[in-house]
Amino acid sequence: EASAKVIDGKSVAKQIRDEITAEVSRMKEAIGVTPGLAVILVGDRKDSATYVRNKKTACDSVGINSFEAHLPEDSSEGEVLKFISGFNDDPAVHGILVQLPLPSHMNEQKILNAVRIEKDVDGFHPLNIGRLAMRGREPLFVPCTPKGCIELLHRYGISIKGKSAVVIGRSNIVGMPAALLLQREDATVTVVHSRTKNPEEITRQADIIISAVGQPNMVRGSWIKPGAVIIDVGINPVEDAKSPRGYRLVGDVCYEEACKIASAVTPVPGGVGPMTIAMLLSNTLSSAKRTQNFK
Ligand code: NDP
Incomplete structure (x- = not known):
């Protein structure tokens, strides 16, 4: 019998977007500044185009300005860097996001490093990741998807401190920063990846x-x-x-089985997905507040 609580990311994300809408309008009224997010998309990957469109719609819905640079697949690295530098210098832009993956002829590291850390709302700049990993240091931004995972735990009153946590996956954009964040929240963290022996024995703990x-x-x-x-x-x-x-979306976790044994589970879709964009909006708002010194 299914007994797990369903963690409703869609409704939590809606609540967060409402909070952001209120803050954006308070800021506009008080100091006349509207937060702005710039998105750089290179090439014509369908999934990337969808993500970029969703981000723009989300910005519109909370009153954040959005700027978009769409470059052709065969653009040079230099052209992308030129757009980044333009957005870096543009005071109307408080957050810059480079939609990944980039075409294979581009050096992702070089491009992500070019984003000013004060505008790195994705939190992928090595300085932000480095600070995330260090005790007593504060990153300016935390990557959106892992931040959304932690925010779900917080908003559902699930305590992390002292818990045993396992992260499956160690990518730069999700798994690794998720493990760092859990550790910052005082969990004891184990990371499982493709070379891990007996992953199920580890996750069972x-x-x-x-x-x-x-x-x-x-x-x-x-x-x-x-x-x-x-x-x-x-x-x-x-x-x-x-x-x-002709297809549907499922998670990494067998949802029906998890519902019978876990105490709480996020569904796919409607779990972490909507939280990612909510955290991007939240990072953009806090960036604008920080540059304006607006509390
Ligand atoms: P990557 O492909 O970059 O990383 C996958 C990770 O999983 C790697 O660390 C890999 O290990 C590990 N892995 C692969 N196979 C196994 C296995 N059999 N057992 C254990 N570990 C394994 O993916 P991402 O981190 O970018 O994304 C992961 C998933 O999350 C995808 O389904 C993606 O669509 C989704 N996603 C969702 C987002 C959202 O907003 N909800 C945002 C971003 C991603 P190794 O390092 O050894 O190769």
């Missing part, structure tokens, strides 16, 4: 699992300790003849 792998239904009920909390970041298309699109 966890009070909290954050999974960011990209493998549909990899985490089975037998991988989960009774009463654990499951945050499923995975977004994986699987064939579905009954769906009009």
Whole structure:
């Protein structure tokens, strides 16, 4: 019997967007400044174009200005860098986001390093990641997806301190920063990746699992300790003849099985996904507040 609480990322994200809308208008009225987010998209990947469109819609919905640079696939690195430098110098832009992945002929590291850390709302600049990893240092921004995972735990009153947490996946954008964040929150953290032996024995020890792998239904009920909390970041298309699109999206975690054994689970879609964009808006707002010294 399903007993887990469903962690409703969609409604938490809505609540956060409402809070941001109120803050954006308070700021506009008080000092006449509107937060602005610039997005750089290179090439014509469909999924990337969708993410960029969703980000723009989200900005509109909370009153944040959005700027977009869409460059052709065969652009040079120099052209991308020129746009970054323009946005770096533009006082109307408080956040700059380079939609990943970049075309393979570009050096991702060089491009991400060019974003001024004061505008690095994705939190991917090595200085921000480095500060995230260090005790007693504060990053200016924390990467949006892992931040959204932690925010869900906070808003559901799930304590992290002293808990045993397992992160599955170690990517720069999700797994690694998620592990750093959990550690900052005083969890004892283990990271599982593709070379880990017996991952299920490790995940079975966890009070909290954050999974960011990209493998549909990899985490089975037998991988989960009774009463654990499951945050499923995975977004994986699987064939579905009954769906009009011919596919549907599932997480890394077998949702039906998790619901029977965990105490709380995020669904896919409607869990972490909506939180990512909410955190991007939140980072853009705090960037604007910081540059204006507006409390
Ligand atoms: P990456 O492909 O960059 O990283 C996947 C990680 O999973 C790697 O560290 C890899 O290990 C590990 N891994 C792969 N196979 C296994 C396995 N069999 N067992 C254990 N670990 C494994 O993916 P991302 O981090 O970018 O994304 C992960 C998932 O999250 C995807 O489904 C993506 O769509 C989704 N996502 C969702 C977002 C949201 O807003 N909700 C945002 C970003 C991503 P190794 O390092 O050894 O290769």
